[in-house]
Amino acid sequence: DAMVIQNPRYQVTQFGKPVTLSCSQTLNHNVMYWYQQKSSQAPKLLFHYYDKDFNNEADTPDNFQSRRPNTSFCFLDIRSPGLGDAAMYLCATGTGLAGEQYFGPGTRLTVT
Amino acid sequence: AQSVTQPDIHITVSEGASLELRCNYSYGATPYLFWYxxxxxxxxxxxLKYFSGDTLVQGIKGFEAEFKRSQSSFNLRKxxxxxxxxxxxxxxxxxxxxxxKLIFGSGTRLLVRP
Known part of the structure; x- marks a missing residue:
């Protein structure tokens, strides 16, 4: 089945220690998104790639970076995680048409 | 500003009962609409999703939703x-x-009583 895969599902990192979350897709979609979701809130878009074009949301902290080396993979790098960065991180893909998006299972990030 | 409103933060229903979750939107034209x-x-x-055509759309898991342009609503039912x-x-x-890019409502948490 075509799908969006996120690894790891759970990640524990120390305060200030860089961490990378990964996402891969077999849907061959042009657009890949990274969202941050905190408890009992809607997902918050951090940035997205349309093909190789990177689009950062205005309020995304500089601490968050992303890489998309090819169509299938996208990475979220948190350079110096703070306690406030503990959250669920969701990757999604889409064709770029009509906003339809398909989500991965998420990575739960804990910062100690 | 564009918005999506889900007025119910929590809803509790008994197993076997019917369900309706409300969604209202502000949009300048007929929107595409999604429930996740x-x-x-x-x-x-x-x-499920609404793009055009029949205003009653069927989704997975027995859910359906109805687009009502006059009320700017897209309520989910089961x-x-x-x-x-x-x-x-x-x-x-x-x-x-x-x-x-999508604008999400704030979400409705559904609790089911046995």
Missing amino acids: VQSPGQGLQLL PSVHWSDAAEYFCAVPLMDSSY
């Missing part, structure tokens, strides 16, 4: 709720100036 479901600790799963339907439900519409 999120089980605890999981990602969002697309339940005739008989199962315990496994307990989850968070999000309504979403594309951003007008960037149609491949």
